[in-house]
Amino acid sequence: MSNKIVLLPGDGIGAEVIYAAKDILEAISKKYNKTFEFSSYDIGGVAIDNHGTPLPNETVEACKSSDAVLLGAVGGPKWDNNPSDLRPERGLLGIRKALDLYANLRPVKGFKKLLHASPLKEDIIQGSDLLIVRELTGGLYFGQPSERLDSGNAVVDTLAYTRREMERIIDKAFQSAQLRNKHLTSVDKANVLESSKLWREIVEAKKAEYPDVTVDHVLVDAAAMKLITNPTQFDVIVTENMFGDILSDEASVLTGSLGMLPSASLAEDGVGLYEPAHGSAPDIAGKGIANPIAMILSAAMMLRYSFDMNEEAQAIEDAVEVVVNQNYHTADLKNDNGKVVNTTEMTQLIVNAI
Amino acid sequence: MSNKIVLLPGDGIGAEVIYAAKDILEAISKKYNKTFEFSSYDIGGVAIDNHGTPLPNETVEACKSSDAVLLGAVGGPKWDNNPSDLRPERGLLGIRKALDLYANLRPVKGFKKLLHASPLKEDIIQGSDLLIVRELTGGLYFGQPSERLDSGNAVVDTLAYTRREMERIIDKAFQSAQLRNKHLTSVDKANVLESSKLWREIVEAKKAEYPDVTVDHVLVDAAAMKLITNPTQFDVIVTENMFGDILSDEASVLTGSLGMLPSASLAEDGVGLYEPAHGSAPDIAGKGIANPIAMILSAAMMLRYSFDMNEEAQAIEDAVEVVVNQNYHTADLKNDNGKVVNTTEMTQLIVNAI
Numbered sequence: 001m002s003n004k005i006v007l008l009p010g011d012g013i014g015a016e017v018i019y020a021a022k023d024i025l026e027a028i029s030k031k032y033n034k035t036f037e038f039s040s041y042d043i044g045g046v047a048i049d050n051h052g053t054p055l056p057n058e059t060v061e062a063c064k065s066s067d068a069v070l071l072g073a074v075g076g077p078k079w080d081n082n083p084s085d086l087r088p089e090r091g092l093l094g095i096r097k098a099l100d101l102y103a104n105l106r107p108v109k110g111f112k113k114l115l116h117a118s119p120l121k122e123d124i125i126q127g128s129d130l131l132i133v134r135e136l137t138g139g140l141y142f143g144q145p146s147e148r149l150d151s152g153n154a155v156v157d158t159l160a161y162t163r164r165e166m167e168r169i170i171d172k173a174f175q176s177a178q179l180r181n182k183h184l185t186s187v188d189k190a191n192v193l194e195s196s197k198l199w200r201e202i203v204e205a206k207k208a209e210y211p212d213v214t215v216d217h218v219l220v221d222a223a224a225m226k227l228i229t230n231p232t233q234f235d236v237i238v239t240e241n242m243f244g245d246i247l248s249d250e251a252s253v254l255t256g257s258l259g260m261l262p263s264a265s266l267a268e269d270g271v272g273l274y275e276p277a278h279g280s281a282p283d284i285a286g287k288g289i290a291n292p293i294a295m296i297l298s299a300a301m302m303l304r305y306s307f308d309m310n311e312e313a314q315a316i317e318d319a320v321e322v323v324v325n326q327n328y329h330t331a332d333l334k335n336d337n338g339k340v341v342n343t344t345e346m347t348q349l350i351v352n353a354i
Numbered sequence: 355m356s357n358k359i360v361l362l363p364g365d366g367i368g369a370e371v372i373y374a375a376k377d378i379l380e381a382i383s384k385k386y387n388k389t390f391e392f393s394s395y396d397i398g399g400v401a402i403d404n405h406g407t408p409l410p411n412e413t414v415e416a417c418k419s420s421d422a423v424l425l426g427a428v429g430g431p432k433w434d435n436n437p438s439d440l441r442p443e444r445g446l447l448g449i450r451k452a453l454d455l456y457a458n459l460r461p462v463k464g465f466k467k468l469l470h471a472s473p474l475k476e477d478i479i480q481g482s483d484l485l486i487v488r489e490l491t492g493g494l495y496f497g498q499p500s501e502r503l504d505s506g507n508a509v510v511d512t513l514a515y516t517r518r519e520m521e522r523i524i525d526k527a528f529q530s531a532q533l534r535n536k537h538l539t540s541v542d543k544a545n546v547l548e549s550s551k552l553w554r555e556i557v558e559a560k561k562a563e564y565p566d567v568t569v570d571h572v573l574v575d576a577a578a579m580k581l582i583t584n585p586t587q588f589d590v591i592v593t594e595n596m597f598g599d600i601l602s603d604e605a606s607v608l609t610g611s612l613g614m615l616p617s618a619s620l621a622e623d624g625v626g627l628y629e630p631a632h633g634s635a636p637d638i639a640g641k642g643i644a645n646p647i648a649m650i651l652s653a654a655m656m657l658r659y660s661f662d663m664n665e666e667a668q669a670i671e672d673a674v675e676v677v678v679n680q681n682y683h684t685a686d687l688k689n690d691n692g693k694v695v696n697t698t699e700m701t702q703l704i705v706n707a708i
């Protein structure tokens with residue numbers, strides 16, 4: 001059985017970190033006698049430059065016929081003033097929609113050795129370990145109409161969901177909670193939005209199907225506070241696309257090591273796309289100093305979710321832990337007793353630990 | 355010249371804190387020989403109970419013919435399962451719309467004596483002093499349609515703005531920045547939303563009118579991170595309604611003393627409504643232990659913005675500072691060397707300091 005992986009390096013540090021992840025997967029392939037088949041396609045800014053579109057058809061086709069996709073990052077100042085349809089982000093939104101990647105899973109868990117870098121006091125952040133489940137293909141970022149009206153003197157965007165779209169992400173979140181600490185926090189703005197009211201009704205109705213999971217509802221504004229004042233109260237958080245965008249980025253800085261956080265975007269029964277929580281970091285691109293760990297841990301998530309290779313995924317996660325505990329780190333992190341290494345050195349250290 | 359003030363105590367601790375603020379204003383009245391005329395009306399849950407609607411007409415009329423409005427808080431578990439139009443929050447949204455209170459100003463500034471209570475490390479929060487300017491009467495919380503479709507199997511909410519609505523809040527923010535450190539951060543999601551693109555165009559166009567203000571644009575997800583990792587980088591933040599709801603609540607916990615933060619909601623040339631940043635805190639309502647300071651500082655904002663009484667406003671703010679520096683605090687705050695007082699005692703201490 002072959003495992004076809006499409007690599008989408010994208011822009012900025014994307015290529016640097018994705019080839020680091022490929023090296024790790026090759027180490028896994030040798031050690032565990034697995035076969036991975038890699039191919040590379042353009043997305044984002046580089047695709048605009050090479051093909052005149054942020055999401056070429058051949059990229060979509062390649063992803064559709066693959067078993068999993070690894071994505072580096074998209075975007076950069078070069079394309080910031082492009083018109084909407086020629087922006088790198090369109091590539092990302094487009095591939096999510098094309099592959100129906102409705103479920104974005106973003107685990108946030110600190111490394112003990114790195115918690116000193118958290119902006120939060122240690123007694124607040126210690127022990128936090130949460131998973132944000134964000135709906136990724138509906139809501140305000142996709143709804144129509146999204147346009148100027150009244151000769152450009154008014155504008156409208158649309159937050160639209162079907163019941164079915166809400167149900168599947170809420171199911172996914174309940175199931176994720178069952179695999180963790182069985183506590184689900186649903187985030188909405190049910191005191192104002194009609195969409196949030198339907199969301200809350202569905203969560204309430206689904207409780208019966210998952211009696212082992214305890215559920216609470218938190219308004220999005222309150223959730224933005226609680227993530228900071230008491231992050232350990234959360235296990236799994238589930239929310240719609242835009243709230244999830246904001247809250248998952250907020251959560252990503254709590255542990256102080258954004259460069260270490262992976263993510264998975266999953267379809268119902270199809271490919272998954274795995275990408276680091278961080279962006280394309282154009283300021284350090286090409287210098288060979290990017291932190292590859294978020295991308296490497298995203299590859300581990302791929303092994304677990306798309307290839308059912310739990311042992312192999314664990315081997316990567318353990319290797320990362322070993323290297324971090326040896327005080328090695330890239331330049332994005334501060335550690336008084338640390339040894340600063342570049343992207344290639346970090347990758348080699350993790351390969352050795354595997 | 356009389357100054358007609360409508361008091362809207364609302365629910366939970368609302369009444370306790372609003373009568374504390376009234377005591378303070380009476381002290382100011384004596385000391386500075388000013389006349390304030392007070393009247394009280396129902397809003398929120400208490401209005402539902404007494405009048406069958408969260409916003410009775412007489413409340414709206416009284417506010418319209420007043421010079422300023424003080425609001426305590428609305429909401430509580432008693433009304434949580436009511437249908438949409440019988441929820442306390444509708445009263446708040448309704449009065450904002452009825453008075454066209456388009457500009458919500460939320461200053462966030464820590465008290466040196468209380469910064470130890472911040473969830474953030476001291477070196478990160480120290481020196482932060484920011485003002486969030488939130489658009490309050492447009493966007494997703496007011497747009498139509500907001501309804502179920504397809505026999506309840508789909509739902510839609512609408513984020514709608516006119517150019518004019520964006521222009522006036524952006525002007526207000528530029529003007530606020532001119533009175534502070536002349537640095538404006540505009541927050542949007544211009545890489546995805548059409549409304550955010552128009553927003554950003556308007557901010558760019560307005561720069562020329564305020565050449566002394568430096569401007570930057572930050573995406574909402576990035577802003578949610580930067581508030582935590584580097585809050586001192588901000589002076590004035592301006593954003594649309596929903597982003598402002600989330601970010602201002604996020605910002606409100608950074609200094610560790612939510613119970614101290616006031617807010618002002620202003621119309622173009624009409625009354626202003628002043629309320630604490632915190633909610634109705636049903637868990638401690640009726641116990642006489644609520645922190646009245648956010649409400650008292652909201653009254654100070656009223657003196658400054660609606661009555662042009664700068665000296666009097668400053669007198670209140672100074673008195674609060676004096677009492678805080680004497681280590682007095684209410685039970686919501688922790689302070690190892692502190693002296694815990696109740697609502698009445700705290701109010702009396704501030705009156706004495708005036």
Ligand SMILES: CC(C)[C@H](C(=O)O)[C@@H](O)C(=O)O
Binds near residue numbers: 092
């Ligand atoms: C680039 C942008 C469209 C994207 C989003 O908001 O979905 C990004 O912020 C993310 O969270 O993956």
Ligand SMILES: CC(C)[C@H](C(=O)O)[C@@H](O)C(=O)O
Binds near residue numbers: 191192443446447599
């Ligand atoms: C109660 C609710 C409608 C309100 C809002 O979201 O506007 C509140 O959260 C606020 O921020 O003043």
